[in-house]
Amino acid sequence: MEEPQRQRVAVVGLGAMGIVAVKNLLEEGFDVVGFERSSYVGGLWHFTEDEDTLSIIESTTVNVSTDRASFTDFPFPVGTSTFCTAKEVENYLEAYVEHFDLRPHFCLSTSVRSISRERNDGRWRLEFERRPSEWFDKVVIATGPHIRPMMPVLEGADVFTGRLIHSKGFKKPETFAGQRVVIIGLGNTGSDVADALVGHASNISISHHHGAIVMPRLLDGVSATSRLSYRFIKLQGILNRLLPKFAERLYNKTARQIMTDAFGVVDPAWRLDPALSVLVANPVISDTLIANLLSKAVLSIEGIRKFVGGRQIELTSGEVIEADAVICCTGYKNDFSLLEKEYDPSSTPSPSWLHAPGSKNRPYPRLYQNIFSMDAPDSLAFMGCVWFVTGAFCLADIASMCIAQVWSGKASLPPRSTMQHWVDTQEKRICTLAQRGAVIPTAVPPSAWLSWADRTAGMGVEEHVGWSWKGWLFWWRERKLWKMVMDGPFTSAFWRLFPGRRKHWDGARAEILRLNKEVEESREKARLLAIKAKAA
Template sequence: MTTSGHSAPPSPRPKTVAVIGLGAMGIVAVKNLVEEGFDVTGFERNPYVGGLWHYTDDKNTLSVLPDTQTNVTVDSGCYTDYPYPKGTPAYCSAKEVENYLESYVDHFGLRPHFHLNTIITGITRQDDFDKWRIDIEGQASRHFDKVVMATGPHVKPCMPDIKDAHLFSGPIIHSRAFKKPEELRGRRVVVLGLGNTGGDIADALVGIASSVTLSHNRGAVILPRFVNGLPASHLVTHRRIDIQGTAEKCIPSQLLGRLVSRKVKGIMKTAFGDIDPSWRLDPAPSLDVSVPVVSDTLMDHLRAGDVRSAPGIRRIVSPNEIELDDGTTIEADALICCTGYKNDFGILDTRFDPSANPPSEWKSSPGAKDRPLPRLYRNVFSLDQPGSLAFVGCVWFATGAFCLADLTSMCIAQVWAGKSSLPPAREMSRWADVQERRICSLAQRGSPIPTSVPHREWLMWADRTAGTGVFENLGWGCAGWRFWWRERELCRYMMDGVLAAAMWRVFDKGKRKPWEGAKAEIVRVNEAAREEKRIR
């Protein structure tokens, strides 16, 4: 009772949020929203969390292979306030990632918020009630104030249309269905597509298949995980991101792309030596329209002849014969299509599907390849319902996916909690227009990831929106000078050292929750890297 004898007004009911998908992106979205006081429920169709990092024999479900190794080091590839256990290898195994995700969920007490084995069949906007209706297979519908789509970019496999495929007697499968190399023992296997998945599967088949042919229409940049004995990802620092961001404003994009590609190709040559023209790695697309293939063994297999490089597939000639684009034919018993995935937002109310009306320039671009192009503000917020519909998994640039999902969901939580604001609708639409034109332009000369965004520009927006304070305290203003003066070693590590995910939890700007262990973690990973460099 109050002193006047009247009851205190009840506290406002927390806003309810549904998070769709509990892979690595969904679980961090639940965590960051719960941290801001939202009543969050996460839905997952599988009986487990972690998405593709949980191995399954189910050939209709995407998962890593048991021997998959990460392409990003654990110090930058983790969440921002929860490092991998000490002693974890720089590039760890898929099982170690799965264990890390399960540990993260338990550490932050997220399991009570999860509904597993739950299939969402539709998400509809109830305009009259200002709610979202979530339709659930075999259950009553539920209503929520807000929705986060965290289904990730690997929703639907992209299968190529191969002429006369019906003539082939062997299996033609998407890489999603490739689970056990042993199933193809003794067979002549053609792997279609030279990307990270194609390289991994070709490597996995060496010594098991009687022959492995890697069929691809374009070249590629192949990078090792280690350069001069040290993790290659340690070459990326905050200062270099700043420098490249400045260069993007001053140098035409195609020229900058060529300069970056030339630098990266130099790393490739240093690591692997001369490149045999028969491997067909040149000409490689510019890195602004393609992703490097990370592999420590593929080049050795090409050099030894264990993996043969061949042109793309023109058609199937007979039950065991494939004609290539150069007119030659090869014999094959199995074909694995490593042709990627695409987003799909089909369960959403059509009015709010961000990919429902792609521009004609995208549909006609040779690099579009029938993939959706989501139209969102900063590739995060719905332009129609930014206050109640957001997406995690529609932002891409070369960085750790877990850290990126953490930053994205921090931004969503801070905006919906009222601690940060979005610009007027007209400005958000204008940003989406510029983004569309940029991607459509890239698709004229390559096959860009549709959700790729300018690296530094997006990070600066996320820094302000989530309230991480990184760019302010590592900049040239008063805050930057104060930070440098008070904590010179930490400042140096954050600017020029390992790009540790923990850097996004150091400063307290009154928005997202800082992590008291962030500074110590940054010092630890940098001192470990310095010691490793000294030993080398």
Template sequence: MAERRTVAVIGAGALGLVTIKNLLEEGFDVTGFERNAYVGGLWQYTEDDKTSVLQSTIVNVSKERGCFTDLPFQEGVRTHPTAAEVQQYLLQYVKHFNLASRIQLNTSIKNVTYSDEHQKWAVHIEGSDPIFFDKVVMATGINTVASIPNVKNIDLFEGRCIHSRFFKRPEEFEGRKVLVVGFGNTAADTATQLVGNASKIYLSHRHGGVILPRKQNNQSIDHGLNYRKQTISDTLWYYAPGVAEYIFNTFLAKMQNKSFTIRPEWGLSPAPSMKQSIPIISDVLVDGFEKGDIESVAGLEKVTGPNQVELSDGTKLDVDTIIYCTGYKIDYSLLEPKYDPTTRTTQKWSEAHGSNGKPLPRLYRNVFSLEKPESLAFMGTVAFPSPAFQTYDIASMALAQIWKGNSNLPGRHEMIDDVDAHHEWVCGMAKDGSVYPGIVKGGEWMRWANDAAGTGINENLGYRWKGWVFWLRNRSLCQMIMGGIYSPHVFRLFEGKRKRWEGARKAIEKVNRDNGLYGLVKDKNN
């Protein structure tokens, strides 16, 4: 680029940090803005009125799969890191890639508007004149505005009623009778953290679910999903989605039943299809049910008294605390309305039972603005069964290559048609049950992102001629990639549009060797 384009990245949590780094790497002049006094977003525990992890949070994804593509976790970190260890990793990331000078902390942004006069984006900061940028990435994340269901007669309730974002210290609920509403990972963590503090814990849910441990056979469960299995799965989902859905659901149910004995009275069956849901990852929730520390109950229907609720099956419970673990709403209100992708939610989505009152953003590939794709993008609205750090590393690599001009977007009408078709698919699932608004078809999205980012994955792994050449020249490495741990470092291994990491091969070998999956066959040319 003859002239360095300026980019504002709004938010310096994990999404913002990797976006800043990948844009800088491609020559953009990037400034990150963060309202907090620290980077890392929700990974930094705080008792302030902000979304954050708990002090006791343990990550569900292994460190081997949950890192960025070109920086492993430090030595000595356990397979499933604590939240504090993840925050330290993010600080290490900032230091390793020299990002600190590019980030303005303690900066509160009033709004972001587009100036027709300057043909640039104006970032309006509290107490300062606007700063103009060629491009903007909204990386504020999705965990900011609490989504709270409408409960009949809630005004009658005289107990404490909070959203999970305000749940910080389990000991504050000593001796209380608590109803935890929801059935995802947050609900599981909240209920299990209350054990030993609350006198009674009810876990209220309208649907079933699959519960998996973090480890099985002394191995992290996500180590069992290798590149070969993922490719086969993606192919099945593309050509025979019904068959893929049946196989996937059956496989996860078997994994659950291998680790736990599930009792019918807990109401976990039938579980929603994994095509639109994810398993609960918990080592202690089933034990809590078994011991009676946590009681699994039907969904919350209404409040019937100052300290009484009625469930969907007619059961009445005496409780003095309700904690909503019902997720968050995507909020891009910093943008002027015509550029906010959540302001055009369709009636079909709004009326769908599974939308849960949350907006469905209209974005190409869940990343690019339809109004200003050449200068406005979003990080945080892509969801499928994949480690988040890896997903957004690849997403921001793709963004950088497209904005740099090395990869192209389709025409506006084609992008609109693509978004319309995607929304039809999402709305179709929302008729049957809850759907996360950022959901995408994982295999399809990854093929697009790898092509746009230029990772070389699509060409070098598989049955194209480059794939055969790679296999012939690097058999043990190919064996590790295809059958070993699905390491994020593979996305930096091959030559391509994005910057290659020279340490990728050693990192892939190390992670497989450390976990007993190192191939015995040696390359002829090593």
């Protein structure tokens, strides 16, 4: 008897989000083809000197510890530093592709020109720049959130005789040797660019309109985010639901306390206060920003009012400064224009989003759980539209497991009315936050989203650590492991620990034990060093 033909799935984009989507869809039996316009995988984690191509700065150190930054069933190599380099991430992604033998399913150097849906059979037509069109049963858009650079509109920019670029074009700090550089934007990218320029540029200033919370990567010898355990995430969900204003004050107070513990009292001249709420803006993760401000290697200046000719810039304070280069670290916006308008999830933005100060003219994708198309949930899904403070690779892994389980028929989506209610509620929440600042459009409530993802992907987490009989059994039989799961580092391997519908990873238990042991050893080492320092 002839076997039924496997459904063909196209994954567009082969950065970290695309390659994990290919892997998880293959595990559920789909015929998957991944398309990437570059000649390599890994997206922005592959450094290139091409100023028209987005890539990480070579000197970048990642902001998320490796235990949280990895995919769920493929840890970073033992011995990798807690916060590794951009090159180590690039090597990690290449190793992931080789380990799961994904390369035969990739079409590199292939640009997708447009994606449309056939009216007669519902299949998707992909048109390419230099090859014949192909048809697929399903499509995953994995082009990621960093598509179009957002350049600020600056009065008089046309009369500035210096260099004005977006951070996308910043590749080598040596090219700014001896120059006076102004960086627009006090965020993670702005901090990284400033640090890279130290020792090269003659003068470095960060121009910003609001403050920021600055957090270290390490605190007491371990990742500062190690406090964000699974128990914390669950309690956070309860507080968000019952006491949202109290919860927000608590999060901001905790983040500020970490900042104070790490750096002490900050100088008011740096204008880090008042900072936006952590619900609206990401904390700046940097071990060098405060030190650079303290040493005056980097200066904090007011926002830019206008360019006044030549190399002169007028600040909002009225002060006029001179600069040879201005680097705009002002972020990116998503772009879904590959799709025909009917299936573009951002094609009909609400007035509430358009008129919110924090929307910044960015597209807002209306997707169920920020993954599934509302117009074709059975065959169109998106990667890179889910965000909260955790590892992006882990999030992408979980999201693509959800897609694979739903499309394979092992899990189901709720009725359209329920999905519509979720989308409307999520949009209202984001628009409310956008009244206060430039909120990330794809931010979701962590606890609620993870609960949905756990059920949909079939990871068995809440079943084994909740109040069910399996939860009590796990607590009774595995007290030590249960404690690690609840209060230890919130590791990526956690999501592959329990049996469920998605593929189980036999190495999850050993990985959780290893990481918890490393954290305890690092914490004890830091404690002894602190005692020794006090004694001296």
